[in-house]
Amino acid sequence: MVRRWLGRMQRTLLVSPETLTADPRIISRALRTDELLEVAGVRRIAELGPRNTRFVAPGVLRHPASRLSILRDALEDGIRMLFAEADPAWDDAPLTAALPVIVHRLDDPAASERGALYGANVLELLRHTLASDPDATARALRGMSTRHVPQKTMRMLPAELPVQRLHPLRRLAGDPRGPVYLAVGIYSALRALPVAFLPQFHGSLLVLWLIDILTAIPYTWGVLAMLFAPRRSIRALATLTTIATFTAPYVYFWLNGRDYPPFVVAVIAVLTVCSISIEVVKYVQERLLRRRYRSALVAATVRMTPVRITQAPEASQTTTVQGSAIG
Structure with missing residues (x-):
């Protein structure tokens, strides 16, 4: 039991941003960090990691039913941001038309070889679904656990929305971060x-x-x-x-x-x-x-960058490519 709790505590507390940046879907693209931070709603890249981000297929965000399903899963798991990877032949027009102010392209289109990478803030996606189709959103979120839902998100949920609203003390007791927060609070109060x-x-x-x-x-x-x-x-x-x-x-x-x-x-x-x-x-x-x-x-x-050959190569000559000598 203690080992399982320690495992939950490790997964909950450690964001592991280096693991996210080492992901081939991230590091192989030319990402714009300012755009990434703005979409995620954070000030530091270190706040993003596998614990609070998730990759989904672009079609999941495009279709309303699957979009609500992934939204519920993201809220229950405490996900902050969704990534959507598209192959080079995929047309992004339907996605950007369906969610024009929610989904943003994160990579540089001029330097992309693997297709586009999009990002969507879960909180903004929730705000959009509540405004565009509140009845469908209520049905999709019915009975949802709010144990890992931040208080900022909880305040956005309508009072009549049929979700499991836990008492703050119960949320704290079941959260592996609770003892850490308690220790920090006691330390600050008694310092x-x-x-x-x-x-x-x-x-x-x-x-x-x-x-x-x-x-x-x-x-x-x-x-x-x-x-x-x-x-x-x-x-x-x-x-x-x-x-x-x-x-x-x-x-x-x-x-x-x-x-x-x-x-x-x-x-x-x-x-x-x-x-x-x-x-x-x-x-x-x-x-x-x-x-x-x-x-x-x-x-x-x-x-x-295009390759520029300064002279015709021969067996005994050197070809210069973008200022670098290749023998």
Whole structure:
């Protein structure tokens, strides 16, 4: 039982974005990362992996009945995005006509040799089906389990929709991520408690705790925007936000105490290094993932480039192809 629960926990918590980028259907195409992120509704490619994405046939999205069927399966399994791979001879006009603002082409048409790759956001697909055919959507989703459906999606579902609406505590109890979220919450709430045992600290534990809790959300936004926001002004604002929210608890801690013992300084230094290291690892991971997509783009572009022969080849001569010598 414990082993099965640990397996569920691993599948639930580990997105494994490297596995997705290594998929031949992904890496062999010239994907546009900005389009991919926009369609998926995420800021980082690292948020996408086999756990929350799925490949379907283009015809599944084109026909209303099969579209509703795959939508229900995607919602029950917590899928965020659907990929549809089409062969080179497939006509995409019916698909784009059926879902003109839902399905988007993700690869570069000018550098594609294997046919098109399309993407559809599951949340947007749900919004479309609820607006276009609410009765058919209600019949298709009748009795659907909502254990893995995000709260944002749950708020979109009409109150009269006959789905299994679980109590939040029951959802948390059955979710392998529950213990992790609980541990993080307890850690965040009690992180300021050890300060109570330091006689050198003369500030308010409540104020220190509130600073720690209230800066968590803007700190998370600041880190993401500082690294990946498209506009320089936003990146600059995010950098200031990240620095301010990260240092705020420590500034209050040092302003309201003095003569701390050496082990306190060491602990704070270790926490600071760990926090910075985690963000550096995330940044490096995201850069490597985007480089894989760009490498596919460059490779596909080179394959599509016409060969230019500078002179007639002979047995003892060298032929130059796009600036590279081939003996």
